[in-house]
Amino acid sequence: MVDAIRSDGDGQSLVPLPEWPAAARLGAWALFWLLNLLVGLQEYLRHGGQRLWEPFVWEGSSCLVATFIVAWQWQVVKRDDAYLAEPRRWFMRRVVVLLPISLAFVTTVFGLRHGVYAILGLSYQHDTWTSVYLYETTKFAMFFMLFSAVFFGVRSYAAVSRERVAAARAQALARQTQLIQLAQQIEPHFLFNAIGTISETIHSNPALADKLLSRLAGLLRAATDLTRRPDVSLREELQLLEGYASIMRERFSDRIEELAFEVPEELLNCRLPSLLLQPLLENAFKHGVEKELGTARLKVSASALPQDRMQVVIECNLGTLPESVRFGTGITNLRERLATTFGNRANLAVEPRAQGGVQSVVTLPCVR
Numbered sequence: 001m002v003d004a005i006r007s008d009g010d011g012q013s014l015v016p017l018p019e020w021p022a023a024a025r026l027g028a029w030a031l032f033w034l035l036n037l038l039v040g041l042q043e044y045l046r047h048g049g050q051r052l053w054e055p056f057v058w059e060g061s062s063c064l065v066a067t068f069i070v071a072w073q074w075q076v077v078k079r080d081d082a083y084l085a086e087p088r089r090w091f092m093r094r095v096v097v098l099l100p101i102s103l104a105f106v107t108t109v110f111g112l113r114h115g116v117y118a119i120l121g122l123s124y125q126h127d128t129w130t131s132v133y134l135y136e137t138t139k140f141a142m143f144f145m146l147f148s149a150v151f152f153g154v155r156s157y158a159a160v161s162r163e164r165v166a167a168a169r170a171q172a173l174a175r176q177t178q179l180i181q182l183a184q185q186i187e188p189h190f191l192f193n194a195i196g197t198i199s200e201t202i203h204s205n206p207a208l209a210d211k212l213l214s215r216l217a218g219l220l221r222a223a224t225d226l227t228r229r230p231d232v233s234l235r236e237e238l239q240l241l242e243g244y245a246s247i248m249r250e251r252f253s254d255r256i257e258e259l260a261f262e263v264p265e266e267l268l269n270c271r272l273p274s275l276l277l278q279p280l281l282e283n284a285f286k287h288g289v290e291k292e293l294g295t296a297r298l299k300v301s302a303s304a305l306p307q308d309r310m311q312v313v314i315e316c317n318l319g320t321l322p323e324s325v326r327f328g329t330g331i332t333n334l335r336e337r338l339a340t341t342f343g344n345r346a347n348l349a350v351e352p353r354a355q356g357g358v359q360s361v362v363t364l365p366c367v368r
Contacts, residue, residue, distance in 0.1 A: 033063045061112040065105055070147060077151045084159050087152065094148045101144065102137040197251060212247050219243040231341070234302065235268040237277050241300060244278055248285050255289060255296050262301040267310055270366040273337045279330045280314045280360040288319035288358060310366040315359035321352050338364060
């Protein structure tokens with residue numbers, strides 16, 4: 001993960017952007033100097049050179065000093081990341097130090113060469129110092145600006161990567177906040193309906209009302225815990241459904257012939273938005289069992305689909321859908337949560353069953 005970047009009052013980077021792996025940087029640097037050595041050796045032999053160690057001393061001294069300068073500059077340019085959006089200003093900060101660094105490079109390199117030759121009892125011959133400084137500083141300046149351009153490209157790419165990660169983090173945070181808000185809208189709605197269900201039994205069957213209130217307390221504890229998380233496992237969601245179903249089974253004990261759960265074990269660890277299925281089972285009771293006569297058969301089932309997707313179906317044999325159905329806040333809320341979490345990879349459909357009744361079908365990725 002790319003680290004965030006902070007700046008002090010001077011616009012300097014305080015937290016480094018990601019860098020190339022050390023092995024890659026060292027490998028590229030070694031290859032560059034190996035090519036320089038081969039070219040220098042070829043030129044030396046072409047001009048009739050006899051002491052083969054000389055090109056190694058020349059290129060080696062340049063490589064040693066240049067390595068220190070490049071390593072130092074790599075640390076320095078990190079402080080100028082705030083100017084990456086202004087290339088002219090960024091490069092001007094390199095140009096300002098170009099002359100003193102060039103002079104220091106030439107002086108140090110030729111000092112090393114004179115030292116090596118002196119140790120060997122020889123004299124290092126070269127053009128006049130004026131010619132040396134004019135030629136070598138010009139050559140080093142080209143070298144320095146070339147690597148500055150490379151540094152600029154690397155740092156710019158890292159900055160773009162950092163911006164992308166920051167944007168992704170902000171988007172994820174906004175999505176998570178939206179999911180929490182949507183989930184919190186469900187809890188009061190669920191509580192209101194559950195209390196309404198129990199209130200209908202207080203006078204007709206006080207013992208049942210007391211039993212349902214006890215189960216509701218446990219169910220609300222579980223529901224409150226789930227709404228604090230944007231997503232839960234299918235196993236956790238089903239436990240909540242079973243708690244809710246036990247309350248409704250007690251209330252409609254003479255009407256419910258079957259209330260079954262058929263979910264394969266391999267799907268229980270799939271993640272889905274919390275409290276996604278409970279409102280759908282609640283709708284099955286509210287619009288099917290409560291409003292229609294007859295014996296009710298309800299089933300909650302899940303099945304795996306290709307491409308790591310799954311389908312959850314909550315069906316009831318009672319109830320009908322009008323031709324021009326308009327869904328309320330509950331279904332709209334659930335669809336918004338699915339869209340926020342999965343985009344167009346998830347879908348919620350409420351449709352007639354082929355055998356009569358109504359079913360809710362949720363299709364979504366199986367993320368474990």
